[in-house]
Amino acid sequence: MERIIKTIRFRPKREYLDNIVEQFETVTKKAMAEGSIDSYFTAILDEEILYVGIFNSKEDSVGIINKGIQWLDKRQDLLETFSETDKHFVVETGTIR
Numbered sequence: 334m335e336r337i338i339k340t341i342r343f344r345p346k347r348e349y350l351d352n353i354v355e356q357f358e359t360v361t362k363k364a365m366a367e368g369s370i371d372s373y374f375t376a377i378l379d380e381e382i383l384y385v386g387i388f389n390s391k392e393d394s395v396g397i398i399n400k401g402i403q404w405l406d407k408r409q410d411l412l413e414t415f416s417e418t419d420k421h422f423v424v425e426t427g428t429i430r
Contacts, residue, residue: 336371336429339398341384343405343422344413350380353411357382360404369395380413387429398424 345353354377361384364370369391376383384401392398405412405422412421 335390337388337392338427338429339384339386339388340425341386341401341405341422342381342415342424344381344415345411346413347380349411350377353408354382357384360401364397364401367391367395367397369397 354375358375361370361373361375365373369388371387371389373384373386376385386398388398402422402424409421414421415423
């Protein structure tokens with residue numbers, strides 16, 4: 334069974350950091366119920382949030398990753414942009430062997 338690791342990095346504007354962290358944790362817990370996330374952790378590094386999730390084959394049909402990206406898209410006004418990409422979040426994907 335192939336598993337995917339996905340990282341999502343984003344930087345809430347300072348005044349929204351606590352609120353975004355709380356909302357993101359709630360959204361992630363709901364996403365766990367869909368069954369495509371084997372494990373995850375969320376870290377706050379300075380003012381950047383780093384989400385790392387391990388996804389199983391159910392992700393193909395559930396689409397939790399895309400739902401998370403849509404959630405962030407709707408909150409772009411609360412996020413800083415990354416100067417190197419001019420985007421509000423950075424997503425990276427890899428396969429676990």
